[in-house]
Amino acid sequence: MKKILYLLLLSLVLSASGCSGAASEDDENTLYIYNWGEYIDPDVLTMFTEETGIDIVYDEYETNEIMYPKIEAGAVNYDLVCPSDYMISKMIENDLLEEINFDNITDKDNIGKEYWEKSEEFDPGNKYSVPYVWGTVGILYNKTMVHEPVDSWGILWDEKYKDEILMQDSVRDAFMVAERYLGYSMNTTDEDELQASKKLLQAQKANVQAYVVDQVRDKMIGNEAALGVIYSGEAIYTQRENPDLEYVIPKEGTNVWIDSWVIPKNAKHKENAEKFINFLLKPRIAYMNFDYITYSTPNIPARALIEDEDIRKSPIAFPNLSDYDLEAYSYLGEDADRHLNDLWREVKSY
Amino acid sequence: MKDSRNSLVTAPYLLWSVGFIIIPLIMIIYYAFTGPDGSFTTRNVGDIIYFVNMKALMLSIALSLVSTCMCLLIAYPLALVLTQVVEKNSSLMALIFILPMWMNSLLRTFAWQNILERKGVLNGILVFLGLQPFYIINKPPAIILGMVYDFLPFMVLPIYNSVSEIDKDLINAARDLGAGSFQTLYRVIWPLSLPGVISGITMVFVPSLTTFVISDILGGGKILLIGNIIEQLFTQDSDWNAGAGLSVILMIFIVISMIITAKYDREDG
Amino acid sequence: MKKTVGRLYLTLVLIFLYAPIATLMVLSFNSSKSRAHWGGFTFEWYLGLISNEEIMDAFRTTLILAFLSAFIATVLGTAACTGMQFMRRRYRSIIMGITNIPMLNADIVTGVSLMLLFIAARVSMGFTTVLLSHITFNIPYVILSVMPRYRELNKSTYEAALDLGAGPVYAFFKVVLPDLMGAVLSGFLMSFTMSLDDFIITHFTQGPGFDTLSTKIYSEVKKGINPEIYALSTIMFLAVLILLFFVNYRPHLDKENVKK
Numbered sequence: 098m099k100k101i102l103y104l105l106l107l108s109l110v111l112s113a114s115g116c117s118g119a120a121s122e123d124d125e126n127t128l129y130i131y132n133w134g135e136y137i138d139p140d141v142l143t144m145f146t147e148e149t150g151i152d153i154v155y156d157e158y159e160t161n162e163i164m165y166p167k168i169e170a171g172a173v174n175y176d177l178v179c180p181s182d183y184m185i186s187k188m189i190e191n192d193l194l195e196e197i198n199f200d201n202i203t204d205k206d207n208i209g210k211e212y213w214e215k216s217e218e219f220d221p222g223n224k225y226s227v228p229y230v231w232g233t234v235g236i237l238y239n240k241t242m243v244h245e246p247v248d249s250w251g252i253l254w255d256e257k258y259k260d261e262i263l264m265q266d267s268v269r270d271a272f273m274v275a276e277r278y279l280g281y282s283m284n285t286t287d288e289d290e291l292q293a294s295k296k297l298l299q300a301q302k303a304n305v306q307a308y309v310v311d312q313v314r315d316k317m318i319g320n321e322a323a324l325g326v327i328y329s330g331e332a333i334y335t336q337r338e339n340p341d342l343e344y345v346i347p348k349e350g351t352n353v354w355i356d357s358w359v360i361p362k363n364a365k366h367k368e369n370a371e372k373f374i375n376f377l378l379k380p381r382i383a384y385m386n387f388d389y390i391t392y393s394t395p396n397i398p399a400r401a402l403i404e405d406e407d408i409r410k411s412p413i414a415f416p417n418l419s420d421y422d423l424e425a426y427s428y429l430g431e432d433a434d435r436h437l438n439d440l441w442r443e444v445k446s447y
Numbered sequence: 448m449k450d451s452r453n454s455l456v457t458a459p460y461l462l463w464s465v466g467f468i469i470i471p472l473i474m475i476i477y478y479a480f481t482g483p484d485g486s487f488t489t490r491n492v493g494d495i496i497y498f499v500n501m502k503a504l505m506l507s508i509a510l511s512l513v514s515t516c517m518c519l520l521i522a523y524p525l526a527l528v529l530t531q532v533v534e535k536n537s538s539l540m541a542l543i544f545i546l547p548m549w550m551n552s553l554l555r556t557f558a559w560q561n562i563l564e565r566k567g568v569l570n571g572i573l574v575f576l577g578l579q580p581f582y583i584i585n586k587p588p589a590i591i592l593g594m595v596y597d598f599l600p601f602m603v604l605p606i607y608n609s610v611s612e613i614d615k616d617l618i619n620a621a622r623d624l625g626a627g628s629f630q631t632l633y634r635v636i637w638p639l640s641l642p643g644v645i646s647g648i649t650m651v652f653v654p655s656l657t658t659f660v661i662s663d664i665l666g667g668g669k670i671l672l673i674g675n676i677i678e679q680l681f682t683q684d685s686d687w688n689a690g691a692g693l694s695v696i697l698m699i700f701i702v703i704s705m706i707i708t709a710k711y712d713r714e715d716g
Numbered sequence: 717m718k719k720t721v722g723r724l725y726l727t728l729v730l731i732f733l734y735a736p737i738a739t740l741m742v743l744s745f746n747s748s749k750s751r752a753h754w755g756g757f758t759f760e761w762y763l764g765l766i767s768n769e770e771i772m773d774a775f776r777t778t779l780i781l782a783f784l785s786a787f788i789a790t791v792l793g794t795a796a797c798t799g800m801q802f803m804r805r806r807y808r809s810i811i812m813g814i815t816n817i818p819m820l821n822a823d824i825v826t827g828v829s830l831m832l833l834f835i836a837a838r839v840s841m842g843f844t845t846v847l848l849s850h851i852t853f854n855i856p857y858v859i860l861s862v863m864p865r866y867r868e869l870n871k872s873t874y875e876a877a878l879d880l881g882a883g884p885v886y887a888f889f890k891v892v893l894p895d896l897m898g899a900v901l902s903g904f905l906m907s908f909t910m911s912l913d914d915f916i917i918t919h920f921t922q923g924p925g926f927d928t929l930s931t932k933i934y935s936e937v938k939k940g941i942n943p944e945i946y947a948l949s950t951i952m953f954l955a956v957l958i959l960l961f962f963v964n965y966r967p968h969l970d971k972e973n974v975k976k
Contacts, residue, residue: 129924134939154925159938166685170835173924260565260582266668306565307585307667311939321566438684439499446499446671447506447587453884457799457811460792460855464814467852471829472817478832525729528722540726542960547733549956550740550949552913553933557941558736561743568739596732649820657822660915664937674824681828681920691832694825705820 127152128369131167131175133356134159134311136230138389145376151369159310160267162438168193168361176364177373181354183269183426185226186219188359190428194225195360201371202227204378212395215355218425226357227374230392232329233353233416233423234270235346237313239339242323250278250347253324254297259304263316263325266308268441269426270352271298274326277349283424286433291440298444308445317342328354330392332413337391344413350422355395475698478691491692500676500693507672508700510587511655514594515602518651519644521595522602526643527636530611544603556593556664563589563665585667593661594651601650609643610636645711649704657697673697737953744946761947768944774932775948777843778912781928785850786907792851793858794900797866798888812863819856826853827920834921841923849921850914854907861903865896 134157142153156175158164161184167173168188180188188194199205205227212228220226238247242261245252253262253274265271273283275294285291306322313325318338327335332344358377360370376382383399393414394400403409429437482488494500529540547555562568563584570580583589613636621631659674673693680690744762748755765771800808818826830849839845869892877887893900915930922931929948936942 131924134935156924157935157939159935160683162683166682169685173841175924302669305669307669309668309938315940319566321564435684435686442499442671442676442679445668446502447669454799454802456795457803460796460799460859461811463792463852463855464811467830467833467848468814468817471826471833474832474836475825475829521729524725528726531722543730544733546957546960547737548909548913550737550953551929551933553915553930553937554740554945554949555736557933557937558739560937561739562735596736599733653820653822657824659824660934674822677824677828681831687832690828694828697822698825701821701825705816 125366126150126369127154128177128366128373129154129156129175129364130373131156131158131164131173131178133157133179136179136356136390136392138385140389141377141382141385144382145373148376149369149372151366151372153373162268171363174363174365175361176366176370177358178361179229179356179358181356181426182216182219183428185357185359186428187434188361189220189225193362195362195364195367196224197227197360197374198367198371201368202375202378204375207378207380207383207396207398209395209397212355215425216357219355219427220357226359227378228355228357228395229377230330230386230390231353231355231395232393232414233346233421234265234273234326234328234351235332235344236324237317237327237332237335237342237344238324239317239320239322240341240343242320247324247343247345248348250274250349253326254278254301254304256304258323260306261323262301262305263313263322264301264305264308265313265326266310268437270326271308271441271444272437273352273426274298275301277347277351280349283352284427284429286429291437295440295444302444328392329413329416330390333391333408333411346416346421348422350424353418353423353425355425475691475694478687479695480692481688483688491688492695494689494692495696499671500673503671503676504673504696506587506670507656507674510590510594510672511652514591514598514655515648515652517591517595518599518602519648522599522606522647523640523644525603526606526610526640527632529607545600548600552597553660553664556597556661559589559593559596560584560664563592584665585669587670589665590662590670590672593665594655594658597658597661598651598654601654602647605643605647605650606640607643609640613639642711645708649708652704653701656700740946741950741953744943744950746943749940749943761943762951765944765947765951768942770927771929771932771942771944771948774927774929777926778928778930781843781847781850782908782911785847785854785911786904789851789854789907790858790900790904793855793903794862794896796855797859797862798892800863801866812859815856815859818853819860823853823914823916824920827917830917831920841921842926843923845921845923846918846926846928849917850911853914853917854911857906857910858900858903861906862896862899865899869895 128151130153132155136157142155145151146153158167161181164178164180165184165187168175168178169191185194208228212231213223215231216223216226216228236247236250236252238252243252243258252258253264264274269283272291272294275297276283276285276290279290279293279297281287281290281294285294307316309316313327314331314335316322317325317327318335320339320341327344329344329346332342335342336344358370358374360367364370377386378396380396380398380402383394383396384402387394387396387399387403391414400409400415408414428434479491480487480489482490495504525544529544560567564570565580565582565584567584570582573580583592617635617639618631621635626634657674659672659678662670662672662675673696677690677693677697680686680693684690745757745759746754747758747760796811800811803811827849830845830852834841834845873891873895874887877891878884882890913930914928915934918928918931919934922928927935929945933941933945936945
């Protein structure tokens with residue numbers, strides 16, 4: 098009996114060290130990536146490992162706000178993270194990022210000039226980040242349930258659609274909707290404007306079916322709601338799955354965002370991270386990712402590879418930026434962040 | 448007692464409990480009473496009076512009280528049925544009530560989301576039968592249902608244990624002395640099962656009071672319980688001091704329920 | 717009459733308890749990935765399960781974690797109970813008081829406190845931190861299972877063994893442990909189950925590239941669940957069901973055989 102137990106234990110310990118080996122050995126040949134959920138073609142990861150022999154440990158997060166404390170606490174050493182613009186400037190400000198060695202990013206010119214310029218807004222001098230995908234935030238609606246033209250955020254307050262509305266469960270995106278509807282900047286720190294936005298969101302709550310992030314996609318595909326606030330990148334995918342869905346950018350304007358790769362200060366495999374960034378810049382790889390996640394790519398040669406002309410020229414995936422009133426989030430500072438979080442909790446508390 | 452060296456085999460556990468139980472608790476209390484700069488403050492614990500936190504705490508208390516009562520109301524007759532009506536194989540029956548716990552609890556809670564959803568299983572059946580659909584998802588009743596479902600076995604088991612230990616002769620004696628079923632239940636069975644009831648109550652109340660998972664899965668982000676706020680303070684706002692402050696408040700409630708339990712334990716034992 | 721009402725009530729509660737499980741089982745055969753539609757019957761998710769590295773990894777981690785944490789907790793817990801037999805009552809009750817803390821404390825507080833500890837100690841989060849945490853919340857189950865058995869134990873056999881020249885260690889393994897085995901085993905099983913099902917404490921102490929089934933399910937609930945998870949859970953549930961019925965019916969069969 099004892100012998101069996103001992104043998105069992107021994108084999109388990111061995112297999113445990115085998116399976117968590119990648120995590121504990123801290124081998125030169127690994128790369129720790131922390132990315133948004135469903136934000137890369139898994140085949141790309143396999144291809145990278147096959148090509149370079151570097152093992153990838155891959156984790157996902159749901160919102161920028163969930164990602165940040167993990168990096169800040171430093172208990173977790175990720176080598177590569179993919180935050181949004183405003184979060185990158187917060188990380189730069191708090192000295193959490195390492196400068197990327199652009200000598201290793203030989204394919205950086207595949208990213209269109211305009212995107213490098215846009216990046217300067219949150220990463221002056223383009224020192225810390227390489228753009229990955231970009232897009233807008235808009236309303237996805239189901240044509241069989243909404244029989245009127247949708248062109249304003251205001252429809253999210255229409256009582257006709259009580260319990261048929263899905264809102265984003267992330268502070269900035271939720272407040273952006275209210276702030277834009279009221280005609281404010283989405284980066285406002287004016288107390289009156291914030292309070293007014295909060296009141297508006299509280300008034301909306303009775304209409305909202307749920308506050309979710311990635312679930313908007315599945316719920317809209319499954320006809321479980323009529324209207325949802327969603328990132329433009331999901332629009333093409335959801336339309337593929339359910340042709341009744343339509344994406345619009347409201348006339349009051351919306352957020353335009355860039356998610357870029359950055360290397361945290363405590364990264365242990367910086368060179369591997371740079372190799373991976375460069376790998377993602379290859380037109381074929383960037384195209385594979387676009388095809389899988391359907392978020393707009395800033396990679397010009399990759400876009401040229403898109404066969405379907407409707408998608409290559411799609412106003413959803415690649416909108417003409419000057420046609421809309423667009424604004425990017427900027428980092429508001431520690432105190433304003435905290436205040437916004439408090440207000441958001443007030444909205445969500447029952 | 449002859450050989451005090453023998454008590455040394457407790458030492459590893461003692462070290463362990465100091466390192467992984469006592470010190471972490473001290474750390475929570477330390478964080479709760481310091482500011483971000485490390486200076487003493489009572490602000491974090493005092494944060495509970497903020498409207499949002501207070502409302503979340505009150506809602507948590509209300510929902511967990513209701514679900515504890517409902518668990519008791521469901522579990523007590525169930526324990527009686529298990530011990531009295533199903534004489535044969537009643538331990539097998541008890542097993543059937545624990546069995547669901549072997550399916551991941553998150554998944555089972557998520558299954559309720561599927562059942563209760565606006566276009567979910569239950570409404571599908573109701574509409575098919577020509578009845579009114581029924582919307583409780585993302586509302587407090589759904590949370591209560593989730594709590595009752597998840598924690599019901601914690602109420603059933605201790606009550607079942609204490610009821611099944613009651614000497615059958617006592618019940619028969621009560622009958623012989625002319626007590627009716629209700630009187631037997633009220634005068635004999637109930638007082639004797641009280642220890643089980645009390646431990647069932649704490650075992651349901653504490654996890655319901657502090658859950659953040661059930662409200663996350665069945666609340667659609669529209670219901671914030673105190674557990675959700677603490678979880679968010681730690682994992683999203685990285686405001687550990689505020690999170691620790693509210694944790695201390697929670698611990699006060701847990702200690703109160705522990706004292707109540709201990710009091711009943713002593714009276715009976 | 718009373719029996720009928722009792723049976724009816726039993727059935728109703730059983731339906732309540734098993735409805736979600738039935739739902740999950742049905743979904744595991746649903747060919748549509750969307751949980752809102754029935755797209756026809758399929759075995760696809762069961763077949764795909766084996767090749768799904770992520771889920772299988774999480775499954776393996778969960779089992780290894782549950783086994784290791786339960787085993788270590790059983791050893792430490794049993795040793796602690798044994799040592800406490802030689803202690804003064806006052807010290808013993810202090811230790812039992814400490815033991816009760818993780819049992820009665822809220823999981824969220826335990827999880828958060830361990831997270832603070834690991835971060836302060838600059839331990840990088842991963843398998844080890846989760847294992848340490850699981851052992852911590854498992855030990856009380858072992859102690860609470862073994863302690864009462866010790867009270868019932870006849871101390872004279874142990875003393876007799878000593879008198880006959882056995883060393884304390886030898887005497888413990890030969891005389892005391894066999895008597896305790898039932899309680900030790902049930903402590904182990906309880907720990908194993910608790911570790912298997914834990915989400916909250918793992919959630920706060922996990923690190924990169926580490927997932928148990930619970931944490932995997934939690935993140936999938938948010939981004940859309942992979943039906944292969946339903947398939948795995950169905951298999952696990954049925955396995956336990958069969959095991960339990962086997963264990964439960966065997967004694968009955970034995971008795972019947974004896975009668976014949």
